[in-house]
Amino acid sequence: TVCIWDLRKLKEKGKSQSLDELSHDKSINSAYFSPVTGKYILSTSLDDRIRIFNSENLSSCNKEHSIVHDNHTGRWLTGFRANWHPTREDLFTVGSMSRPRQVENKKKMFSLQHYSQKGNIENLHYNNVEYHLENTVKFFLHLHYY
Template sequence: MYSCGYDGSLRCGDMQKEIFMDVFNEPEDDVLLRNFVFTSPHTMLVSENTGCVACVDTRTASTTAEQMYKLSHKSFRTVSCHPTQPYYFCTAGVAGGFSVWDQRNLKPKKSKALCELAFGKNINSAYFSPVTGKHILATSINDKLRIYDSSKIGPNIKVKRCICHNNRNGRLTFRAAWHPAREDCFIVGSMNWPREISLISVAGKKLHAFRDEEYVNSVCFLHALHPTLNLVAGTNNSGRVFVFM
């Protein structure tokens, strides 16, 4: 199990040995690691609050990055890799939009994105769809979920659908998450009452609302779907995890 944290460390948990081993460490105390994505079984990209993306190889004994790319002057929140062409990845952060990059053309400084798309508001996340990468699902603080057509990677990526959703909140960063084995639906939390996790189709139709007024009375803002079992998990801002079966 891999995890990254605000202490600037990326670690691998060995459940048999019951220890976490450092894979990557940022030497600066004020660097926060936001999230990571595997580009191969042994390599990953890690997003940072400094606007950098680190390329990490888990096979090396060193805890430093193989490459460090300075891509923005503002903080990143997510990095997502194309599932079939892993040299393409997208970053999202507080600059108000997301960018698509080609890792083959990156330089340590002053790299140029293949595509930059503005939201006008801080963006919480942007994720390639998990099977073919033909969609990018983006979540912002302006009550909008947007699906982009990324079937052809390049400067002409366009919005395919804009979905209104109640996710306006000053403290929580809602992140819509794809079904890990499908590209026709995703889940996202909601500010609606009673509190719920919404299952939404790419056409913008709400397919189901996961709710339980007895147990779930707080907002879930991070979510996950099991790839093979009918399980949905969501977490609130107090560290509680709710699992729907």
């Protein structure tokens, strides 16, 4: 469960109540507010779900999307954490154990082209994303391997 607290309203230890609780069935790996407006919360959990909550009203956040995603990395790797694009609220990235590597959106899934390096991607940083009229997307990314 993700709990939302208002630091301005915290009382004595153990006596404060959270504004809202965002439900997951297993442990949470991460939860981040969207970077531009804070209107959404993106959470990643070991229940094999990535969830997006509308956080416009912090006392009653509504789940807008629930995406099935294998979030199990095993005991030797850090758990996956979905992260927002730094300047957009409609894009996020998350690691994957799937092969071949893929880029997903809510409507389509397609293979990540030209990924031929062996090993796992440790970090992914957005450089630039271009959208074209013919509905193609070009990603310019820095990939860090381990």
